[in-house]
Amino acid sequence: MLLECRRLSFGYAKPLAKPLDFAVDGGQVVALLGENGSGKSTLLKTFAGMLLPLEGSLELDGQPVAAYGLRELARKVALVRMGLSLPDQMTVEEFVSLGRSPYAGVLDGRSAEDNRIVEESLKEMDLESFKGRAVAELSDGERSRVYLARALAQRVKLLLLDEPDAFMDIPRRKNLFVTLQRLSREKGMAVVLSTHWVGYAEKYADKILCFGKGSVVEAPAAEARKLGLLDWAEV
Amino acid sequence: MKRIVLCFVLLSLLAVLLSFVTLVSGPVDVPWDALLSSQIFWELRLPRVVAALLSGVALSVAGLSLQTVFRNPLAGPFVLGISSGASFAVALSMLAGFSFGHFGTLGAAAAGSLAVTSLVLGISCRFRNNTVLLVAGLLIGYFIDACISLLISWSDAESLRVYVSWGMGSFGRLTCNGIGIFAVAVFVGLVLIGVSVRYLNGARLGDEFARGLGIRVPLYKKLVLLGASVLAASVTAFCGPVAFIGIAVPHLAYLMFRTSNHRVLLPASALCGAVIALLAGLFPTYPLNAVLSLVGVPVILWVLVRHSAKEEL
Numbered sequence: 001m002l003l004e005c006r007r008l009s010f011g012y013a014k015p016l017a018k019p020l021d022f023a024v025d026g027g028q029v030v031a032l033l034g035e036n037g038s039g040k041s042t043l044l045k046t047f048a049g050m051l052l053p054l055e056g057s058l059e060l061d062g063q064p065v066a067a068y069g070l071r072e073l074a075r076k077v078a079l080v081r082m083g084l085s086l087p088d089q090m091t092v093e094e095f096v097s098l099g100r101s102p103y104a105g106v107l108d109g110r111s112a113e114d115n116r117i118v119e120e121s122l123k124e125m126d127l128e129s130f131k132g133r134a135v136a137e138l139s140d141g142e143r144s145r146v147y148l149a150r151a152l153a154q155r156v157k158l159l160l161l162d163e164p165d166a167f168m169d170i171p172r173r174k175n176l177f178v179t180l181q182r183l184s185r186e187k188g189m190a191v192v193l194s195t196h197w198v199g200y201a202e203k204y205a206d207k208i209l210c211f212g213k214g215s216v217v218e219a220p221a222a223e224a225r226k227l228g229l230l231d232w233a234e235v
Numbered sequence: 236m237k238r239i240v241l242c243f244v245l246l247s248l249l250a251v252l253l254s255f256v257t258l259v260s261g262p263v264d265v266p267w268d269a270l271l272s273s274q275i276f277w278e279l280r281l282p283r284v285v286a287a288l289l290s291g292v293a294l295s296v297a298g299l300s301l302q303t304v305f306r307n308p309l310a311g312p313f314v315l316g317i318s319s320g321a322s323f324a325v326a327l328s329m330l331a332g333f334s335f336g337h338f339g340t341l342g343a344a345a346a347g348s349l350a351v352t353s354l355v356l357g358i359s360c361r362f363r364n365n366t367v368l369l370v371a372g373l374l375i376g377y378f379i380d381a382c383i384s385l386l387i388s389w390s391d392a393e394s395l396r397v398y399v400s401w402g403m404g405s406f407g408r409l410t411c412n413g414i415g416i417f418a419v420a421v422f423v424g425l426v427l428i429g430v431s432v433r434y435l436n437g438a439r440l441g442d443e444f445a446r447g448l449g450i451r452v453p454l455y456k457k458l459v460l461l462g463a464s465v466l467a468a469s470v471t472a473f474c475g476p477v478a479f480i481g482i483a484v485p486h487l488a489y490l491m492f493r494t495s496n497h498r499v500l501l502p503a504s505a506l507c508g509a510v511i512a513l514l515a516g517l518f519p520t521y522p523l524n525a526v527l528s529l530v531g532v533p534v535i536l537w538v539l540v541r542h543s544a545k546e547e548l
Contacts, residue, residue, distance in 0.1 A: 074449030090495040102449040
């Protein structure tokens, strides 16, 4: 398993849910569903190594997440969060190129291979024609694709996304889920994302983690509704 | 890329030209054939060129790195009180009658700026709010100015005269003996900031983002603040409090080079700062800070207006 947690308690000072047992492998997409404030972002931060587990174990590629050096961890896991405050002058290409930072030397140079990966990531997210534009000037939906391209340039095994579809229209949202599923299969990458779009999660994710009432329940995406885990989301 | 190379070439040529003009001109006329053998050339004009170059480079790089670390376009050695800290320590040394040669003034300036940097860093960790930080920096500056006023009121006429003259800022104060120490201090500051370029590129999007790129944020933040303090302190020690360059020049560099990559922005700011300082140094008989603002403000306003006009089109 790529990421595996046993009896994991996560939160800032107090646990936000009962201890969680969960595992995800490369090539799988996992959707985190639940109300705002239920702990989805906190769990993503814990998976990313930005928050230490309160209790239990959390292993990435067979090694405790806390045992990784920062640079080594950044080569394995990327957390994409929306709503960054962007500098006016930063172009799409410069932003995506930051994804190569974990591989750069002390002077932050980029090799030909780095530039090739950046180009490929831009192409992957259909951003080639945008690369010279300032990220701050793009629409929210376009910017979400830029954020994702940066994470792709980081060439990680585990991609964590915190509501990446928050600012997207319906066609873009569908396209995002299709792309994430394709990328996870093609690159053997595990994708864990939080979303409020239950329908897309059911269709494109392999597993669903439902947050609510102080616990997190896991189910295969196709069975979550039958098991009553999505009753709270019924129209 | 073409634009970046062109800007670097133009600025370098301008810096060479201004250095040459500063070396061959001045209030006293020296014949061309006697220039290289004259004392005026070696003891006045050369140190003045070096002072302008080092100060311009140091303050603009310090300003750029502080604006990046605090993610605040108004941050700079002066606004955050770092230069005031250096001034206070130097004032304490001058007005209290202590003098230990160049190391003494530099040491005092470094200690003063480091003390204020630590305070500002503490405030930034506690509040994480740019406005609070800015207000805190200004308040620290006011508090320090008040302390300096008290020192002035207690000091004798001669100490006061020396301090007031120092406070106006001047590139003409550096002597041949001081060039080495000034250059080493600036070099140390530049190295501390230069090795943090990976952090600076990530920090523009926040410390959490930088950490996600595998950057040891606390370590590099300290290195950058230390570097900026050393740069600001060394200029304050050798040329007095020099305003304007630290806050304004990074914006000039952004506008000219149109990039957010610090691998380009750091040398770009350094060159822009050197050119502005050399330009201001062409008027050695006037107070430096007044000349810097009189020469620099129109230049930067012109670039800003021209840039905005292009954006509108």
